[in-house]
Amino acid sequence: MTSLPDRHDRRAEPVPRPAIAWRVSMPRITSAAQFLPYILFCGAILAVPSFVSDPFLLNKFARYLALGLAAAALALSWGYCGILNLGQGVGFGLGAYAMAMHLKLKTSPVHTGSAGLPDFMVWNNLDHLPWFWQPFHSGLFALAAAVLLPALVAALLGWFMFRARIAGVYVAIITLAMLAVTNLVFVDQQAYTGGLNGITDLAWFEMGGVEFDPYSPAFYYLSAGSLAFFLMLGMVFTRSKAGLVLRAIRGGTDRVLFFGYDMASYQCLAFSLSAGMSGVAGMLYAMVLEFASPTFMGVPLSLSMVIWAAVGGRGSLLGATVGAILVNGTQGSLSEAFLNSWQLILGALFILVVVFLPNGLAGLVHNLGARLSGRLRGMAADRAPSALLNRR
Amino acid sequence: MAYLELQGLEVSFDGFKAVNGLDLSIERGELRCLLGANGAGKSTTLDLICGRTQPTGGRILLDGRDITQDPEYRRSRLGVGRKFQVPSVFKELSIRENLEIARSRHPEPWRTLCVFPSRRPSPRVAEVVEIVGLEDALDTQAAHLSHGQTQWLEIAMLLVQDSALILMDEPTAGMTVQETGKTSAIFQRLRGRHTLIVVEHDMGFVREVAETITVLHQGRRLSEGPIQAIENDPKVREAYLGSGGISHA
Ligand SMILES: Nc1ncnc2c1ncn2[C@@H]1O[C@H](COP(=O)(O)OP(=O)(O)O)[C@@H](O)[C@H]1O
Ligand SMILES: [Mg+2]
Numbered sequence: 001m002t003s004l005p006d007r008h009d010r011r012a013e014p015v016p017r018p019a020i021a022w023r024v025s026m027p028r029i030t031s032a033a034q035f036l037p038y039i040l041f042c043g044a045i046l047a048v049p050s051f052v053s054d055p056f057l058l059n060k061f062a063r064y065l066a067l068g069l070a071a072a073a074l075a076l077s078w079g080y081c082g083i084l085n086l087g088q089g090v091g092f093g094l095g096a097y098a099m100a101m102h103l104k105l106k107t108s109p110v111h112t113g114s115a116g117l118p119d120f121m122v123w124n125n126l127d128h129l130p131w132f133w134q135p136f137h138s139g140l141f142a143l144a145a146a147v148l149l150p151a152l153v154a155a156l157l158g159w160f161m162f163r164a165r166i167a168g169v170y171v172a173i174i175t176l177a178m179l180a181v182t183n184l185v186f187v188d189q190q191a192y193t194g195g196l197n198g199i200t201d202l203a204w205f206e207m208g209g210v211e212f213d214p215y216s217p218a219f220y221y222l223s224a225g226s227l228a229f230f231l232m233l234g235m236v237f238t239r240s241k242a243g244l245v246l247r248a249i250r251g252g253t254d255r256v257l258f259f260g261y262d263m264a265s266y267q268c269l270a271f272s273l274s275a276g277m278s279g280v281a282g283m284l285y286a287m288v289l290e291f292a293s294p295t296f297m298g299v300p301l302s303l304s305m306v307i308w309a310a311v312g313g314r315g316s317l318l319g320a321t322v323g324a325i326l327v328n329g330t331q332g333s334l335s336e337a338f339l340n341s342w343q344l345i346l347g348a349l350f351i352l353v354v355v356f357l358p359n360g361l362a363g364l365v366h367n368l369g370a371r372l373s374g375r376l377r378g379m380a381a382d383r384a385p386s387a388l389l390n391r392r
Numbered sequence: 393m394a395y396l397e398l399q400g401l402e403v404s405f406d407g408f409k410a411v412n413g414l415d416l417s418i419e420r421g422e423l424r425c426l427l428g429a430n431g432a433g434k435s436t437t438l439d440l441i442c443g444r445t446q447p448t449g450g451r452i453l454l455d456g457r458d459i460t461q462d463p464e465y466r467r468s469r470l471g472v473g474r475k476f477q478v479p480s481v482f483k484e485l486s487i488r489e490n491l492e493i494a495r496s497r498h499p500e501p502w503r504t505l506c507v508f509p510s511r512r513p514s515p516r517v518a519e520v521v522e523i524v525g526l527e528d529a530l531d532t533q534a535a536h537l538s539h540g541q542t543q544w545l546e547i548a549m550l551l552v553q554d555s556a557l558i559l560m561d562e563p564t565a566g567m568t569v570q571e572t573g574k575t576s577a578i579f580q581r582l583r584g585r586h587t588l589i590v591v592e593h594d595m596g597f598v599r600e601v602a603e604t605i606t607v608l609h610q611g612r613r614l615s616e617g618p619i620q621a622i623e624n625d626p627k628v629r630e631a632y633l634g635s636g637g638i639s640h641a
Contacts, residue, residue: 241492241507248482248493255480258442259553260468260499269501 079314087179091150095279102142154275198293319362473555
C-alpha cells in the first residue's frame with residue numbers, strides 16, 4: 001500500500017475505538033408528556049379566580065403572571081437559542097408604553113386643555129397631540145403596537161447583530177446598551193413620554209364591551225389567558241423544526257449554514273418573537289399597575305428577569321415562568337423591613353443557582369423525576385426474577 | 393464549461409498565501425481526489441468552495457453561476473455539501489435530530505416553522521442510518537459518540553442532505569480498514585449521481601475510488617491526472633522528497 005507522508009493530522013488525534021455498548025441517553029419522553037406540565041399549569045392559573053375572590057390578591061397574582069410571561073420570553077431567547085438578552089426591558093417597556101398611551105387618551109380630560117391633551121403634555125406646553133399619539137385612540141392599534149413594535153425593534157437590532165455574527169457576551173453587552181439608550185430617550189422626551197414620571201392615571205382597558213378593571217376576575221383572566229396562550233405558542237415553536245435549528249445554533253457552531261439554514265434570520269426570528277412576548281408582558285404590567293414608567297426599562301428590572309429565569313430554569317419556558325412567580329411572590333410577602341436586604345438575598349440566590357442548579361428548579365424537577373422513574377424501573381426489574389422464583 | 397470551476401483562486405492569511413492562483417475544473421458526476429502534504433491548502437480550498445473562507449482573488453463558478461460572493465447558506469442551497477476534517481456535528485442533539493437538521497430541502501424559517509419532526513424516521517433517513525450502522529442509536533446524544541462514530545454520523549448527514557456537490561475532508565480518518573472499505577463502497581454508489589471532491593491520505597482508498605487526482609503544493613496545482621501518472625510524476629516525487637517521498641509499501 002502506498003501512502004503519502006501526510007498523515008500527521010490523523011496521528012495527532014488519538015482515535016478512541018468505538019465501544020460497542022452505546023451510552024444510551026434518557027429515553028425520550030413523548031411530546032404529550034412534555035405538554036402535560038404546561039396544560040396543568042395553565043389549567044391551574046385559569047382556575048385561581050374560582051378560589052380567590054379578594055380583588056387585591058387577584059391583582060397581585062395578575063401582576064406576577066405578567067412578570068412570568070416576561071421571564072418566559074427571556075427563556076425563549078436565552079435558554080432555547082443562546083441569545084442572552086439583558087435588554088428584555090426594551091420590549092417590555094415599549095409594550096407598556098403602547099398600552100399606556102391608549103389608556104391615557106381614554107381618561108376623561110380633567111386636568112387637560114381643550115383638545116383633551118394628556119396632563120403632562122399640557123404641563124410641557126404642547127398645544128396639540130403629536131402625530132404618533134393619534135392612532136393610539138384605537139384600542140386595537142395599541143394592542144397590535146404592543147406586540148409588533150417590540151418585535152420590529154428587535155428584528156432590526158437582531159439583523160445588525162446576527163448578520164455581523166455577533167454572539168455570546170457581546171449580544172449581552174449590546175442589548176444592555178440598547179436598554180440604557182431606550183431608557184434615556186424615554187426619560188428625556190418628557191413632552192411625549194411623561195419623562196421620569198412616565199404615564200400615570202390610566203383608564204381601564206375596554207374591548208368588546210368588557211371593561212378590564214385590574215382588580216377584577218376579567219382582568220385576571222386576560223393575564224392568565226395571555227400567559228397560557230404564549231406558553232403554548234412558545235412550546236409549539238420550540239417543538240417545530242425551526243426550534244430544532246435554533247437548538248443546533250445554540251451549541252455555538254455555524255454548521256447549520258452548510259445545510260442551507262440562514263443562521264441570522266433564525267436568530268432574528270427567535271429574538272423578535274421573544275421581544276413580542278415581552279411586549280405583551282409589559283402591556284399587561286402597565287394595565288395592572290395603571291401606569292407606565294421608565295423604570296420598566298431600567299437595568300435593575302431587566303437583570304431581575306435574568307435572575308427569575310435562571311432560578312426557574314432558563315431551558316424551560318414553564319420553569320422560567322414559575323421562577324418569576326416564586327421570586328416575586330416571596331418578595332411580595334416580605335415585610336418592609338426585610339425588603340431592604342432583598343436585593344442581597346436575590347443576588348445570593350442567583351449565585352447559588354448558577355453554581356449548583358445550572359438548569360434551575362425545572363432542571364431539579366426533571367432530575368428528580370428521572371431518578372424516580374429509574375428507581376421504579378429498578379424495582380420492577382428486581383421484582384421480575386423473584387416472581388419467577390416464587391412460581392418455582 | 394465544467395460543473396465546478398475555480399479560476400485563479402487565491403486567499404491570503406496575513407500575507408501568507410494558503411491558496412495561490414489555483415485553477416481547477418471538475419465535471420458533473422466526477423469523483424476527484426485532492427492530495428498534498430500537510431498545509432498544502434486542501435482544506436482551505438474546500439473552505440473557499442463552500443464559502444467558509446472568502447477568497448482574496450479569483451472566481452468560483454458552480455454550474456456556470458458565479459458564487460464567489462454568495463454566503464455559505466446560499467451555496468448550500470445551490471447544492472454544495474461539506475464534511476469537515478474535524479467531524480462537525482451538533483453535539484447537544486441526538487443522532488435523530490442531527491439527521492433531521494441535515495434533511496434540509498426547505499431551509500427557510502417560514503417553512504421549518506410549520507414542520508414538526510416526527511419520531512419515525514423518513515425512508516431516506518432509515519436507509520442512511522442502516523448504511524452507516526447507526527440505526528440502533530438514534531436517540532443517543534451526539535456528544536457521546538466516539539470519534540469514528542461521529543465521523544459516520546457526519547457522513548450520514550451528508551447522505552441525507554443529498555447535495556449535488558459533496559466536499560469530503562478526510563472522511564476515513566480514524567476508521568478501521570473495514571470501515572474504510574465501507575466508505576469506499578459508499579463513494580462508489582455516490583459516483584455519477586453526485587459530484588465529489590475528496591481529500592484523502594489513504595492511498596489504498598484513493599486508488600480504489602479516484603479517477604482523477606489533483607496534487608496541491610503550497611496552494612498551487614502541482615500535478616493532475618490518473619493515479620499512475622501522479623505516482624510517477626517527478627514533480628510530485630520531488631515535492632514529497634522533503635518529507636520522505638511517496639513510499640511504496
Ligand atoms: N484561518 C487561517 N488563518 C491563518 N492561516 C491558516 C488558516 N487556515 C489555514 N491556514 C494555513 O493555511 C495553510 C493551509 O492549510 P490547510 O488548507 O488546512 O492545509 P491542508 O492541505 O493540510 O488541509 C496552512 O499552513 C495553515 O496553517
Ligand atoms: Mg486539511
